[in-house]
Amino acid sequence: MMVPAPRLVLLVLATASALAAGSMAAAGPPPDDRPRAQPRAAAASVDWLAPASSTLVAESTHDWNNYAPDQSKVITYGDYQYALFYADDLRLTLSRRNLQTDDVQLVTFPEKLSRPDDTHNNSVLGISAADGRLHLAYDHHGQPLHYRSSVAGLLTTPPATITTAHFNAQGPLVDGGPLEQAVTYPRFVNDPHGNLMLIYRHGSSGNGTTYIHRYDAAASTWSRDGALFSPNGVYPDWENSADRNAYLHGVLFDDAGRMHVSWIWRETPAWPSNHGVHYAYSDDNGVTWFDNDGQQVADTAAGDPIALADDTVVVDIPVWSFLMNQGVMTLDAANEPHIITYVSTVVPATDATKDLHYVHFWRDGSGQWQQDYIDDTGVDLPKIATLTHGEPIRRGDAFVDEQNVLHFYAIVSGALYEATADGASGWSSWTVRRLTEGSAGLLDQGPKFDRVRWQRDGVISMMVSRVQADGELDFYAEEFTLQPSAAPAAPVLSLQPARGQGIELVIDGAHGAEAFRIARRAAGEPGFTVLDADYSRGTMRRGYVDATAVPGTEYTYRVQAVNGTGHSGPVEVSGTIGGGWSDYTIDVDVRIETWSAGVVFRASDLPSVFDNGDFYWWAIQPDRDGGQLLRLIFSGGTIRRLDPIPLPAGVTVGSTHHLRISAIGDQITTWIDGAQIDQLTDGTHASGTVGVRHGSTDGDLARYDNLVITGAGGAVLHEERFSDPTRVPCGSLYLGALRVSPGSRCTLPEHTVQ
Structure with a gap:
């Protein structure tokens, strides 16, 4: 393998100040002497995204229909836009929207999502215009390849109505062999001539190989290149890790036919092991690859993939920076790459829910890489339980408009934001605006836009899940256009x-x-x-x-x-502001997935020292000695264990039950499914808030829904239907409920606002 000489200068993200200062990593001369497009003059004023239309595509869909690696979940050909998603019964569904009439047709396939609790599952679409086929890859996160294509001509000669009869049966891509058994994050990519590729990782997080596949439209067959990224090499900074995987920020072709790829390396399945911003390019559709200095680093035809030893790093970010993988990449008017992701301002970082901010990496016209933060690093973004995880911010997507203005959008705490920077300012002067009129529903993982519709029609079109009044998730096609700046809405x-x-x-x-x-x-x-x-x-x-x-x-x-x-x-x-809670009744639906579900009440609002506080803890444990309600009273670090109460026979792991706990004066009464199972007289704690507490030893895992806390006088003190975002600061939203993992514990604020 060819290994270039080490760089003379490398920026190491050792402190937040270095990144904020926009320091440079030496990159040498431009990779070659091809003519480069010249940046356009600065726009007199920046245009901003404005809502243009919203079309209901499907009612009552699955929770997780948007994920960051879905580079082509929605795509346009001719007069139709196609999108791939899962219905509420978990069946794979394709939508076709007529862009002239807004009429929507749905095709429901027999395949079902295999792991509905897997937030990383992704599904994507591809187009081969030469034979008019639509290609689908779906239900992937370490699973065998799931692939099907349409009949020839579906796109180029579209029928009035589409059905499953217009699609071939699910089958292998190349051979169905060992390299199609553990597929993750597939993405379809078209070169400038319309030739279709499929890129995916085979293996696992921290130990995977990335392959490029090519479609032959004349023969309707796929072939597999040699590996693009290899897991091999020893990385001393993570206990001499001997394998890893590349997480792609993006794969893009520019208007001159150059193929750009950017990525980070991950040493283990753990997020803190992410490191480095890497970049390479190819001028022969992904066969031979060159680093930022123009030195060849890989030849997939010769069995020589990109690996750790190759000098592809352009910004050296160490482990324990919580550098997010699978950000976004776009190209500016001069075909220079821009990468946006997020990273901690504290290195080494120990808390993944704090100090995270969006960061922009880009290559300037001299071939050097620059970097800067997008949002104000002096202001922490709020941690709030959202659709998937507890970190406060999400990946988004980015594009460059005709005025050479870079636009980045992302969802933060239930609202959609847009940030812009102008090439004439050196890309370092960012302005952030609120984009959505109201809650963006569950845009939690940052939906990707339809690149074809943007390039052809100048419309940013994305698929959005929105929470309805009944708690269901409806799937919408949301469209935005660039408009001159106007005064903000109220x-x-x-x-x-x-x-x-x-x-x-x-x-x-x-x-x-x-x-x-x-x-x-x-x-x-x-x-x-x-x-x-x-x-x-x-x-x-x-x-x-x-x-x-x-x-x-x-x-x-x-x-x-x-x-x-x-x-x-x-x-x-x-x-x-009302006073603290004292006498109240808790109503909540509980579904235990593993061992136990635990509710705390009359609790001191001290989540950082939770077990040293004052509170009652009632835990439903169906598998303990025939099924028990465990009752513990915590007082300043001491624990008093009361006799357990037998559970009704129907309370089992995997079933949903309604729990009611009433704490009025010194009387504490408990019901399950409307039947009283306990009444206790105890005055240890007279007031306090409500929360959840899960032990870690037995793997407590449960879902909570329809939480209502009612005061003794009948006033509702708190109500949660667990739409996004939720006020409960732990757990994650899953299938319309709050899913709390082992070891989690948190409480609600202990007062009301009237």
Whole structure:
């Protein structure tokens, strides 16, 4: 294998300040002397995405129909747009939307999603225009290859109605052999001539090989190249790890026919083992590959893949940076690559839920790589339980418009944001705006846009799951177009209790807002006092916490949305912080997946030292001694274990049951499915909040849904149907419920806002 000489200069992300300063990694001369496109002049003003249309594609669909590696989940050919998703019964479904009439047809296949609790499963579409076939790859995360194609001419001579009869049976790609048994993250890619490729990893996270496959439209057959990425090599910085896998940020062809690929290496299945930003290019459709300096590093035809020893790193980011894999890559007007992902500002990082911020890596016209943060690193993004995981931010997608402006969009805490930077500014001056008018539903993992529709029609089209009033997830085609900047829409305000102390002002709506002017007036005061004249500028936050608000005082908040063009009119909302919870009833549906589901009540709001606090813990354990309700009382680090209560015979692992716990004065009563099973007199704790607590030893895993906490007087203190986002700060949303894993424990804020 050819290994170039070491670089003279390499930027090491040892501190946040180095990354924020936009330091450079030496990259040598441009890879070759081909003519390069010249960057266009700066736009007089930046155009922004604006909602254009929203089309219902399907009702009641599966929770997880968007994932970051879905590079081509939605794609356009001719007058039709095609998308792939799973229905609520987990069956694979293809939609065809007529772009002229907006009519939608659905094709439901017999295949079902094999692991519905796998958040990493992805499904993608490909097009071979030469024979008019649509190609489907689906249900992949370490599973055997699932592939089918349409009959010839489906795309080029589309029938009035499509059915399963227009598709061939599921079958192998090449040979169905050993290299099609553990497939992950397939993606279809077309070269500039329309030739179709399929790229996927075979193996596992931390130990996988990536292959390129090529489709022969004349013969309707696939062939497999040699490996593109090899797992081989020894990495000293992760205990001399001897294998790894490449996680792709993107595979793109530029208008000159060059194939660009960027990636990170991962040493084990653990996220902290990600390291390095890597880049290579090919001028012969992915056969021979060159590093950023133009040195050959691989020849797939000769059995020489890209490996750890090759000098492909362009930004040296160490392990324990929580560098996110599978970000996004796009190309600017000069065909220079841009990569956007996120990373911790603290290295080494020990907490994956803190200090994460979006980072932009790009190559300038001299071949050097630059880097800068997109959002304000001085403002932590909120950790909130969302569709898949607990980290606060999500991957997104990016594109460059005709004015050479880079656009990046992503979902953060239930709202969609857009950030832009202009090539004329050196790509380092970012502006962040709120994109959605309201909650974006479960856009949790950052849906990819239809690249064909963007390139052909100038429309950003993406598939979106939205939570409905009944808790179901409907699947929509959402479309946006670039429009001149306008004053932002008015915000939509609500109040909720802040964790710890104070009021949280939740700001929805406000499409186009770059910041918010927030003022407050307490009851009896003559006027408003400005709390923050420029809240959320340069970052992505929906909630403002007023920690100075005191219980019993009514406050009125006045908010204006502002941007560089103008501002909205003022909007007001009023509320009073109520006292702590004392007497209340908890109603919740519980489904135990493994061993136990545990509810805490009258709990001290101290999640960091949870087992040292004061609280009651009732745990349903169907497999303990014939089924028991375990009752424990925690007091300042001591535990009092009460006699267990037998569970009704029908309470089993895998079934859903309604739990009610009433704590009124010193009387604590418990019901399951409407039947009282216990009444206890105990006054150890008189007040406190509600939460969940799962032990780690026995692998406690359970789902919670339809949580309602009602005060003794009948007022609803808290209600959760577990749409995105949820106020419960642990667990993840799964199949319309909160799924809490072993070792998780957290509580709700211990007051109300009225």
